Amino acid sequence: MRKWTICSVLLLLCLLFLLPDQGRNLHANAEADSDAPVDPPKVEEKIGAVPHGLSTDSDVVKREAESMSRRSLRSNAEKFEFQAEVSRLMDIIINSLYSNKDIFLRELISNASDALDKIRFLSLTDKEILGEGDDTKLEIQIKLDKEKKILSIRDRGIGMTKEDLIKNLGTIAKSGTSAFVEKMQTSGDLNLIGQFGVGFYSVYLVADYVEVISKHNDDKQHVWESKADGAFAISEDTWNEPLGRGTEIRLHLRDEAQEYLEEYKLKELVKKYSEFINFPIHLWATKEVEEEVPAEEDESSDDDEENAAESKSFEEEEEDAEKDEDEKKPKTKTVKKTTSEWELLNNVKAIWLRSPREVTDEEYTKFYHSLAKDFSDEKPMTWSHFNAEGDVEFKAVLFVPPKAPQDLYESYYNANKSNLKLYVRRVFISDEFDELLPKYLNFLLGLVDSDTLPLNVSREMLQQHSSLKTIKKKLIRKALDMIRKLAEEDPDESSDTDKKEIEESSDSNEKKGQYAKFWNEFGKSIKLGIIEDATNRNRLAKLLRFETTKSDGKLTSLDKYIARMKSGQKDIFYITGTSKEQLENSPFLENLRKKGYEVIFFTDPVDEYLMQYLMDYEDKKFQNVSKEGLKIGKESKLKQLKESFKELTKWWKGALASENVDDVKLSNRLADSPCVVVTSKYGWSSNMERIMQSQTLSDASKQAYMRGKRVLEINPRHPIIKELQARVAKDPEDESVKETAKLMYQTALMESGFILNEPKDFASRIYSSVKNSLNISPDVAVDEDDDVEETETEAETSSKETGSSSKIEEAVNDEDVKDEL
Numbered sequence: 001m002r003k004w005t006i007c008s009v010l011l012l013l014c015l016l017f018l019l020p021d022q023g024r025n026l027h028a029n030a031e032a033d034s035d036a037p038v039d040p041p042k043v044e045e046k047i048g049a050v051p052h053g054l055s056t057d058s059d060v061v062k063r064e065a066e067s068m069s070r071r072s073l074r075s076n077a078e079k080f081e082f083q084a085e086v087s088r089l090m091d092i093i094i095n096s097l098y099s100n101k102d103i104f105l106r107e108l109i110s111n112a113s114d115a116l117d118k119i120r121f122l123s124l125t126d127k128e129i130l131g132e133g134d135d136t137k138l139e140i141q142i143k144l145d146k147e148k149k150i151l152s153i154r155d156r157g158i159g160m161t162k163e164d165l166i167k168n169l170g171t172i173a174k175s176g177t178s179a180f181v182e183k184m185q186t187s188g189d190l191n192l193i194g195q196f197g198v199g200f201y202s203v204y205l206v207a208d209y210v211e212v213i214s215k216h217n218d219d220k221q222h223v224w225e226s227k228a229d230g231a232f233a234i235s236e237d238t239w240n241e242p243l244g245r246g247t248e249i250r251l252h253l254r255d256e257a258q259e260y261l262e263e264y265k266l267k268e269l270v271k272k273y274s275e276f277i278n279f280p281i282h283l284w285a286t287k288e289v290e291e292e293v294p295a296e297e298d299e300s301s302d303d304d305e306e307n308a309a310e311s312k313s314f315e316e317e318e319e320d321a322e323k324d325e326d327e328k329k330p331k332t333k334t335v336k337k338t339t340s341e342w343e344l345l346n347n348v349k350a351i352w353l354r355s356p357r358e359v360t361d362e363e364y365t366k367f368y369h370s371l372a373k374d375f376s377d378e379k380p381m382t383w384s385h386f387n388a389e390g391d392v393e394f395k396a397v398l399f400v401p402p403k404a405p406q407d408l409y410e411s412y413y414n415a416n417k418s419n420l421k422l423y424v425r426r427v428f429i430s431d432e433f434d435e436l437l438p439k440y441l442n443f444l445l446g447l448v449d450s451d452t453l454p455l456n457v458s459r460e461m462l463q464q465h466s467s468l469k470t471i472k473k474k475l476i477r478k479a480l481d482m483i484r485k486l487a488e489e490d491p492d493e494s495s496d497t498d499k500k501e502i503e504e505s506s507d508s509n510e511k512k513g514q515y516a517k518f519w520n521e522f523g524k525s526i527k528l529g530i531i532e533d534a535t536n537r538n539r540l541a542k543l544l545r546f547e548t549t550k551s552d553g554k555l556t557s558l559d560k561y562i563a564r565m566k567s568g569q570k571d572i573f574y575i576t577g578t579s580k581e582q583l584e585n586s587p588f589l590e591n592l593r594k595k596g597y598e599v600i601f602f603t604d605p606v607d608e609y610l611m612q613y614l615m616d617y618e619d620k621k622f623q624n625v626s627k628e629g630l631k632i633g634k635e636s637k638l639k640q641l642k643e644s645f646k647e648l649t650k651w652w653k654g655a656l657a658s659e660n661v662d663d664v665k666l667s668n669r670l671a672d673s674p675c676v677v678v679t680s681k682y683g684w685s686s687n688m689e690r691i692m693q694s695q696t697l698s699d700a701s702k703q704a705y706m707r708g709k710r711v712l713e714i715n716p717r718h719p720i721i722k723e724l725q726a727r728v729a730k731d732p733e734d735e736s737v738k739e740t741a742k743l744m745y746q747t748a749l750m751e752s753g754f755i756l757n758e759p760k761d762f763a764s765r766i767y768s769s770v771k772n773s774l775n776i777s778p779d780v781a782v783d784e785d786d787d788v789e790e791t792e793t794e795a796e797t798s799s800k801e802t803g804s805s806s807k808i809e810e811a812v813n814d815e816d817v818k819d820e821l
Contacts, residue, residue, distance in 0.1 A: 073225055073226075073227070073231070073232075073233040074223075074225070074233060074235055076235060077223075077225070077233035077234060077235035078233060078234050078235060079231055079232075079233050080166060080170055080231065080232055080233070080234065081230060081231050081232075101205040101206055101257065102269050102272075102273075103202055103205075103273075104202040104203050104205050104206055104251075105153075105260075105266065105269045105270070105273065105274075106199075106269070106273035106274060107199030107200065107202045108153050108199075108200070108202075108203065108249060109140060109153070109270070109273070109274045109277060109281065110199060110274070110277075111199060111200060112140045112153065112154075112155035112157060112247070112279075113140070113155075113274075113277050113278065113279055114157075115155050115157025115158050115159070115246070115247060116138045116139075116140070116155055116156065116157040116158075116278075116279050117157075117278070118157060118158040119138065119156075119157050119158040119245075120138055121429075122158070129217060130245075131217075131244060131245055133244075134156070134244065135156060135244040135245050135246075137156060138156055138157075138279050139155070139156060139279055139280045139281070139282060140153065140154070140155045140277070140279055140280070140281045140282070141153070141154045141155075141282050141283075141284070141342070142154075142266060142270075142281065142282065142283045142284070142345075143283075143284040144261050144263065144266075144284065146261050148252075149252060149253045149258065149261065150250055150251065150252055150253070151207075151250070151251045151253060151260055151261065152248055152249065152250050152251075153248070153249045153251075154243075154246060154247070154248040154249075155246050155247055155248075155279075156244070156245060156246040157245075157246050157247060158216065158217075158245075158246075159214050159215045159216035159217070159243075159245050159246050159247055160212075160214040160216055160222075160247060161216045161218060161219035161222075162219060162220075162222050162234060164214075164216065165212065165214060165222060165224045165234055166234065168200075169200060169212065169224055169226075169232065170232055203249070203251055204228045205257075206251060206253055206254060206257035206260055207251040207252055207253055207254060207257070208227060208228070208252065208254050209225070209226075209227050209252040210225065210226055210228075210249065210250070210251055210252070211223060211224070211225045211249070211250040211252075212224040212225070212247065212248075212249050212250075213237055213240055213243060213247065213248045213249075213250070214243070214246070214247040214248075215242070215243040215244065215245050215246060215247075216245070217245060220236055220237075221236070221237040221240070221242060221243060222234055222235065222236055222237055223235055223236075223237045223240070263283065263285050263286070266283060266345075267283065267345055270283075270345040270346060271345065271346075273370070274345075274346060274370075275346050275366065275370060277346055278350070280344055280346065281344070281345045281346045282342040282343060282344055282345065283342070283343050283345055284340060284341075284342060284343075285340065285341065285342075285343040286338055286339065286340045287338070287339060287340075287341075288336050288337065288338055288339075289336070289337055289339055290334050290335070290336055290337075291334070291335055291336075291337050292332040292333065292334055292335075294332055294333075351363055351364065351367050351385070351397065352385065352395045352396065352397045352447060352449055353395065353449075356385040356386070359385065361379075364380075364383055364385070364397075364399075365379050365380065367397070368380045368383070368399045368445065371399070371421075371445055371446070371447070372399070372401065372419075372445050374401075378402040378403070379402065380399040380400055380401060380402060380445075381400040381401070381402055381486065381514055381517065381518055382399075382400050382482055382483075382485070382486045382514070383397065383398060383399045383400070383446075383482070384396075384397070384398045384478050384479070384481070384482040385397045385398075386478055388471075388474050391452075391467075391470060392450065392452050392453075392467045392470045392471055392474075393450065393451050393452050394448055394449060394450035394451065394452070394471055395448075395449045395450075396446060396447065396448045396449070396475065396478070397446045397447055398444050398445070398446040398475070398478065398479055398482060399444065399445045399446055400443075400444060400482070400483070400486070400518065400522075401443065401445060403521060404443060404521040404522055405443070408442075408443060408525075409524060412439065412528070413439070418431065418432065418433055418434045418436060418437065418442060419431075419442065419443070419444060419445040419446070420433065420436045420437060420444070420445070420446055420447060420448060421446075421447040421448070422436065422447070422448050422450075423447060423448065423449040423450070424449070424450055424451075424453045429453075433468075435468060435472060436448060436468070436471065436472055436475060437472065437475055437476065437479070438472075438476065438529070438532065438533060439528070439532070440525045440526070440528040440529035440532055440533065441476065441479055441525065441529070442525075443522050443525055444479055448471060448475070450467070450471065452467055453467055453468070476533075476536060477536075480536060480539050480540065480543070483518070483526075483543055484539075484542065484543065486514055486515055486518060487515040487543065487557075489511045489514075490511055490512065490513065490514050490515040490516075491511065491512045492512055492513055492515070492516060492554075493515050493557075515545075516545075516555055519545045519555060523545065524604065524606060526540055526543050526544065527544070527604070527606050527607065527610045528606065530544075530610055530613055530614055531606075531609055531610060531613050534613075537613070537614070538617070541558060541614060541617050542557070542558065542559065544557065544558055545557060546600050546601060546602065547580060547600075547601045548561065548598050548599060548600050548601060549584075549589065549592075549593060549598055549599045549601075550564065550598045558572070558617050558618070559618075561598060561600065562617075562618060562620060564598055565598070565620075566596060566597060568633070569597065570620070570621070570631075571620065571621050571622065571623035571631070572600070572617065572620050572621070572622050572623065573592060573597055573598065573599045573600065573623055573625050573630075574599060574600035574601075574602055574611070574622060574623070574624060574625070575588060575589065575599055575600070575601065575602070575624065575625050575626055576602045576603070576607055576608055576611070576624065576626070576685055576687040576688070577601075577602075577603060577687050577753065578603060578687070578690075579603055580601050580603055583601050583603070584601075586626075586753075587669075587670060587672075587673040587676045587751060587752070588625045588626045588669055588676060588678075588752075589625065590669065590670055590671035590672055590673060591632060591668065591669045591670060591671045592625060592632065592669065594671050595632060595633065597632065599625060605691050608685070608687060608688045608691060611624070624685060625669065626678055626679065626685055626686065626752065626753070627678055627679050627680065627681050627683075627685060627708070628678055628679070628680055628681050628711060629681045630668065630669055631668075632668055632669065638666055638668050641666055641716045642666055644716075645666055645714075645716055645725065647725075647728065647729065648714075648721075648724065648725045648728055649663075649664040649665065649666070649714070650664075651728050651732055652664045652712065652714075652728075652741055653712075655738045655741045655742065656712065656741070656742065656745055659742070659745060660710065661710055661711070661712055661745070662680070662709035662710060662711055663709075663711045663712070664711070664712045664713075664714065665711060665712070665713050665714070666713065666714060666715075666716050667713030667714060667715055669713070670713065670714075670715040670718070671715075672718075673715060673718070673748075673751070674714065674715050674718040674720045674721050674744065674748075675712055675713060675714045675715060675718075675721070675744055675745070675748040676712075676713050676748050676751070676752050677710050677711070677712055677713075677745070677748050677749045677752040677754060678710075678711050678713055678752070679707075679708025679709065679710060679711070680708040680709040680711070681708075682708075683707060683708020683709060684707050684708050685708065685753075686752055686753035686754045687753055689707060689754065689755070690753070690755060693755065710749075710754075712745055712748065720744070724737065724740065724741065724744075736772075739765060739768065740769075742765065743762075743765040743766070743769060746761075746762045746765065747762075750762075
């Protein structure tokens, strides 16, 4: 029995060893029948040397066609599920009804260009990473298969490993997907897709099945495939032709997207979206060419020619003898033949490498649209194309966009973003350098290409490179010159003498009003530059624009203001507030307007900070007309009046001891108002106090030391002040006069733009003043309500309600009795 047991165990072990081998053989045979090629995959020496370019073994092609027609994920592939955000995004894209589906090609070419940029950057330190043969050609290839309805896009970039395929195509690390979905649902603009890092998924606008074949130097070749049904599959690629390195994306186009199988359509899209891609983009294109072939001779025609030759005369024979040599040449005929070859689609040279004189305005506009991913018809406001020479040599193109981004100032100090692309010897380095331009110029778009910066260093080391500081200094100067030139060429900005010369030019209409448009979009950036950039403060001050009491609603500059200054005027007068309408009626302007002085209106909250840094301009000091220190003409008369009003000012200061008033003085700025409240020269103005109090995290206790000392200035020519002076001289202890003095101060405080600390106190004084004007005694009390009568009325009402409710209950009970009977 023991022997039989041993034998049976040995037999079972043999079967266990044999079964896996048979299973593996069966599985291998199944794969051979479905996907795997019978013969080893063939590698072509040159991908464009044969008509079919990316062709493989005929049996493989047949099997692939059958597999693609079924559009089912390979059974032996490893299955994954998309991230939830990706599934949501793909669902919206697939089911979208938007007409602009062209952007898928733009996004795929941009991704291919990024992959090529990465491998080229790595090859700078390791040349062997490019490989040999065709792998060294950094290019993008587009190919069509009209029969199978497949559009293929291939690059020889860095490629993706299996982990890269899962991470890059199955999940989204950044949180931009939700923002994109919300933005697209509200605006319906698919052009936004490239701004959120989700460009690959635009393929599902035109395809219902996608294959991504990729080969990285550090991994085997893999295939990623998905039908956008919430899952994708990845398998090792043993049936397609080896790529060597790079990625090929195959789009199995939907029936309604067959237009993308036309060569003219792809050429149009590449020219529109990807004309300035740094790598050559080739299309496997067919075309008809004329070719000369030997003509076949007809025997019957030869016999006719012999018979005709016998009947020729002697002279004709001599003429024919002279043409024997020409007749001996072989006869040919021209036929049309269809050929296929790689056609270069982006043969336009990068404009920054060309001379600015050779580049047209249309080319600059196209380049801007490509750089900004802005495909509207709006032109940039202006641009600057220049070459810098010296210790640091570089070429640069800067553009001023037609509109400011909506979030330009929302996260101004927190966001580290730059719209400049940095190239080194035509090699793309980064577009994340925030050191090339200061923050206040972050609205500019463009690129910088340097020949002197090192290539084989990290981006962190490059940021500390001394040459970068030199580039930054020159870029700032060129950017400010570009903006200044925009103002100089604007007819609305020029003087009357220069305006005639500018209007004669042909493009005056196009440039008219451009600087006003620039100021409305980016004026805040210039003000922030004055605050942040002390080196270029004077240059930036020349770019300032504002409205004044004499500008008639138009923008003017500091230079024009100085040109219009009155003789003897030493200061530049300005006032800050919330709106122009409020400032025009300010009591601070009464005497200035009367004497013909011009005052600048600053209504932007940032202007308060601006004027703390802009202390002077062209040897002219700035003077806030709502603060102390205002000097208007000769003040000899004011000095004479000080003695006569000395008793009143001293009494008034004592009456306002509880109001924290620093002093009471005679005013030289009032004409019609009796009094006004001003602040000390270096303290906060009333507008600044209001701005600081409205801050979310403001601390009132810490702001107290920054508040300017308040000074009450009175108008000695006003009848109220004269009457008040007489009353004080008659009886300084009169309480009604003190109340009037306090009421006048609070009124002046509110009219000067301050916020009252105790509005209730101010209101009670107003009501008391109204009583006096109506001859109502201040001791008269308000009539009280008669609570007893109201209580009785309420009691009667409640009793009536109770009686009526009891009657209803009795009626209900009677009905119940009737029902029971």
